Amino acid sequence: xxxxxxxxxxxxxxxxWNLCKAVEACVRHGIxxxxxxxxxxxxxxxxAAARAIKDAGLAVSGYCRGGMFTAADAAGRQAAxxxxxxxxxxxxxxxxxCVVYVVGGLPKGSRDIGAARQMVADGFAAILQHARACxxxxxxxxxxxxxxxxxxxLSTLAQALDLSDTLxxxxxxxxxxxxxxxxPQLEAQIARAGKGGQILAYHVCDWLVPTTDLLLDRGMMGxxxxxxxxxxxxxxxxxxxxxxxxxxxxxxxWWKRSGDEVIRTCIERFQAxx
Amino acid sequence: xxxxxxxxxxxxxxxxWNLCKAVEACVRHGIxxxxxxxxxxxxxxxxAAARAIKDAGLAVSGYCRGGMFTAADAAGRQAAxxxxxxxxxxxxxxxxxCVVYVVGGLPKGSRDIGAARQMVADGFAAILQHARACxxxxxxxxxxxxxxxxxxxLSTLAQALDLSDTLxxxxxxxxxxxxxxxxPQLEAQIARAGKGGQILAYHVCDWLVPTTDLLLDRGMMGxxxxxxxxxxxxxxxxxxxxxxxxxxxxxxxWWKRSGDEVIRTCIERFQAxx
Numbered sequence: 001x002x003x004x005x006x007x008x009x010x011x012x013x014x015x016x017w018n019l020c021k022a023v024e025a026c027v028r029h030g031i032x033x034x035x036x037x038x039x040x041x042x043x044x045x046x047x048a049a050a051r052a053i054k055d056a057g058l059a060v061s062g063y064c065r066g067g068m069f070t071a072a073d074a075a076g077r078q079a080a081x082x083x084x085x086x087x088x089x090x091x092x093x094x095x096x097x098c099v100v101y102v103v104g105g106l107p108k109g110s111r112d113i114g115a116a117r118q119m120v121a122d123g124f125a126a127i128l129q130h131a132r133a134c135x136x137x138x139x140x141x142x143x144x145x146x147x148x149x150x151x152x153x154l155s156t157l158a159q160a161l162d163l164s165d166t167l168x169x170x171x172x173x174x175x176x177x178x179x180x181x182x183x184p185q186l187e188a189q190i191a192r193a194g195k196g197g198q199i200l201a202y203h204v205c206d207w208l209v210p211t212t213d214l215l216l217d218r219g220m221m222g223x224x225x226x227x228x229x230x231x232x233x234x235x236x237x238x239x240x241x242x243x244x245x246x247x248x249x250x251x252x253x254w255w256k257r258s259g260d261e262v263i264r265t266c267i268e269r270f271q272a273x274x
Numbered sequence: 275x276x277x278x279x280x281x282x283x284x285x286x287x288x289x290x291w292n293l294c295k296a297v298e299a300c301v302r303h304g305i306x307x308x309x310x311x312x313x314x315x316x317x318x319x320x321x322a323a324a325r326a327i328k329d330a331g332l333a334v335s336g337y338c339r340g341g342m343f344t345a346a347d348a349a350g351r352q353a354a355x356x357x358x359x360x361x362x363x364x365x366x367x368x369x370x371x372c373v374v375y376v377v378g379g380l381p382k383g384s385r386d387i388g389a390a391r392q393m394v395a396d397g398f399a400a401i402l403q404h405a406r407a408c409x410x411x412x413x414x415x416x417x418x419x420x421x422x423x424x425x426x427x428l429s430t431l432a433q434a435l436d437l438s439d440t441l442x443x444x445x446x447x448x449x450x451x452x453x454x455x456x457x458p459q460l461e462a463q464i465a466r467a468g469k470g471g472q473i474l475a476y477h478v479c480d481w482l483v484p485t486t487d488l489l490l491d492r493g494m495m496g497x498x499x500x501x502x503x504x505x506x507x508x509x510x511x512x513x514x515x516x517x518x519x520x521x522x523x524x525x526x527x528w529w530k531r532s533g534d535e536v537i538r539t540c541i542e543r544f545q546a547x548x
Contacts (some may be wrong), residue, residue, distance in 0.1 A: 113501065148455075148456035149499045181428050226385065
């Protein structure tokens with residue numbers, strides 16, 4: 001088993017249950033850690049969500065998600081920063097080990113990916129002091145390059161580590177196998193992240209062949225082509241001892257099954273295929 | 275205008291016309307260069323295809339495509355090598371300036387991307403001598419990482435250049451803006467490719483937001499988010515003076531329009547948005 005064991009990213013059962021029912025289900029199945037999404041928390045209320053998680057005795061491997069720093073104008077970028085400051089406070093209330101970031105894609109009407117990347121760096125710089133004051137680590141998550149247009153101009157682990165190096169203390173990376181498995185530099189960059197003490201989170205699911213939707217066709221571990229045990233080995237070798245978070249967006253498959261079946265399968269596959 | 279001007283990759287009108295009719299259409303619209311696909315050539319016959327292109331006075335910026343070196347067993351890999359030797363001969367007959375490679379994804383049942391990448395290197399090594407003897411340059415094309423599972427384990431320009439460096443004389447890269455636009459290293463790697471004299475081809479289309487299909491939803495230049503003029507500038511600065519090839523797979527849009535409209539639009543957008 002990798003590190004502390006399995007954490008369930010609650011997006012995995014978002015279509016089946018609200019946060020409170022998902023937390024109950026985790027307890028029922030012996031899962032000891034979750035990562036809730038902001039909209040799931042908002043739906044039941046921040047305090048109720050925090051209480052449900054705490055009363056259940058669950059750890060919180062991360063809080064999804066901060067980011068979306070890129071905007072067409074300064075007012076939009078400031079609004080994003082303000083929202084990200086609130087997100088950090090929420091993560092503190094929830095008891096999360098870090099906030100996970102989807103940094104934002106190209107602003108509407110823009111083709112300037114360099115400028116968008118600068119907006120992301122500026123956005124992190126603007127929230128860093130507050131995050132440090134709260135002892136809330138910021139986990140920069142490189143997303144698959146197919147999201148560069150609309151979700152994340154942070155596209156590789158090397159780029160995320162470069163940005164974390166620049167930002168310094170209180171920042172690191174979330175490594176999601178789905179986003180980085182194809183990267184020829186992956187082994188080297190994981191080792192680099194380990195040396196820098198920068199691995200804040202490790203996420204898994206699988207890449208299906210064929211993949212029928214860019215966002216909502218992620219696979220259960222073992223059903224796709226990612227060599228998860230190999231990547232786990234690299235992450236372990238780099239010194240990571242935290243949770244392994246399962247996060248599956250699957251509109252036409254897992255989101256249509258019963259939540260209990262999904263969780264049972266996550267647990268089985270975490271043992272057999274990760 | 276970049277270099278020699280516009281070349282039409284004939285996949286762009288593959289649903290409208292066979293090769294001979296597409297060549298006639300190019301002449302009608304003043305296009306002076308094409309890149310045919312092997313299946314398009316096979317359909318009308320190699321000699322007929324070569325004659326049609328030659329009689330029309332068209333240049334051939336590339337021949338699509340060699341590759342698919344990855345296979346589950348040695349017999350499959352040898353079959354791929356044999357097929358690639360034939361592909362080089364066809365490219366000579368067609369008068370192509372290079373063969374463009376889609377190297378292959380993970381073999382069926384495999385999750386070992388490192389092994390697949392080695393198969394690709396071995397495959398190129400096995401055909402290199404023949405290619406050199408024929409004076410047929412091999413254009414290694416990195417494909418977008420979303421194709422790593424099923425089409426190409428060559429995923430970044432840096433990786434393609436590393437492989438070309440290893441293989442040496444007679445090899446270079448095809449840079450397709452669609453596949454590499456997201457890469458934080460793009461400017462640096464294009465400059466590196468220029469220094470090495472390794473840019474054999476430059477392809478354009480656009481990345482649509484949203485993209486609804488991983489393979490068949492490429493956009494017309496100007497309809498998406500790629501900063502094509504900026505990338506063109508990098509390619510020019512790197513010393514490339516060849517053709518700019520337009521290659522659009524678009525099942526639900528451009529493949530459904532009249533071929534003449536598609537070509538007219540390619541010409542307009544090549545002037546206005548590239």
